[in-house]
Amino acid sequence: MNFSKTYTDSVKIGANYHATHPKWTGLGTAQYQKQIEVLRDRYGVRTALDFGCGKGQQYSEQHFDKQVGIEVTQYDPCIHGLDKWPEGKWDMVWAFDCLPMVPRKDLPWLYGEMRSWASHVILVAAQLGRPPKMSKQKAYSYVDISKKWQDMWCGGVEKWTAPKFHLINNFEEVGHPPSL
Numbered sequence: 001m002n003f004s005k006t007y008t009d010s011v012k013i014g015a016n017y018h019a020t021h022p023k024w025t026g027l028g029t030a031q032y033q034k035q036i037e038v039l040r041d042r043y044g045v046r047t048a049l050d051f052g053c054g055k056g057q058q059y060s061e062q063h064f065d066k067q068v069g070i071e072v073t074q075y076d077p078c079i080h081g082l083d084k085w086p087e088g089k090w091d092m093v094w095a096f097d098c099l100p101m102v103p104r105k106d107l108p109w110l111y112g113e114m115r116s117w118a119s120h121v122i123l124v125a126a127q128l129g130r131p132p133k134m135s136k137q138k139a140y141s142y143v144d145i146s147k148k149w150q151d152m153w154c155g156g157v158e159k160w161t162a163p164k165f166h167l168i169n170n171f172e173e174v175g176h177p178p179s180l
Contacts, residue, residue, distance in 0.1 A: 001085045006103040014078035014101055018055070022080075026054030029064055029096055032125055036094070043120040045091040047071045050112065052098025056082055075158050086117055096125040113117040 003011075021089055029050070036120040039045060052075040058064040073090065075099075077081045093114050102110055114122055 002106040004103075004106055004109075007106045010078045010101060010103050012107075015080075018078045024054040025057040026050075026059070027057050027062065029053070029058040030062060032068075032094070032123070033064075034067060035123065036070070036092075037124075039092060039121050039123060040068060040070060043091065045070055045120055047073070048092040048094060049073045049075060049086055049090040049093040049117055051075055051086070052077075052094055052101075053079075053082060055079055086113075088117070089119050090117055092123060093121075094123040094125075099124065100127045152155060 036048075047072045050072050053059075053076045055078070056074050056076070059072065059074060068094070073086065073088075074082050075086050077085075095114070099107065099110075105126070
């Protein structure tokens with residue numbers, strides 16, 4: 001995969017941020033369990049790619065994959081050992097609270113990749129209207145990232161469609177029917 005310089009710079013910043021902050025554990029994934037299970041049942045999901053999974057503790061400590069009954073492949077470009085670019089197909093691709101760290105100009109090609117990976121459904125969670133934490137904004141100050149989720153939304157995410165696209169705003173689906 002040939003990544004843009006802006007994407008590569010963003011990943012380097014993210015890797016440094018991961019190394020210096022105890023956060024981004026991935027444990028927040030559990031808050032989306034209900035939505036994942038609804039989509040699993042609706043679309044017959046058996047496999048998923050967790051794009052931007054953080055440190056993966058939701059799987060190593062909470063066994064979240066077993067809780068939802070889905071075989072999950074973990075990917076996070078900023079975590080050594082989880083940073084091999086995904087290749088293949090999954091029934092579902094999900095990305096929770098990681099897309100604002102992707103430079104705006106890289107969102108369209110990233111969405112193209114997500115569409116190529118997902119055979120059934122894509123689930124993105126974002127807290128629209130809330131900017132990333134100041135420590136993240138400072139860390140990413142040299143990269144043109146969305147300072148607010150609305151910027152990302154206006155940057156083209158509202159046009160994301162197939163295979164089936166669901167966006168969760170503060171744990172409520174918005175923008176794309178059918179509702180959860």
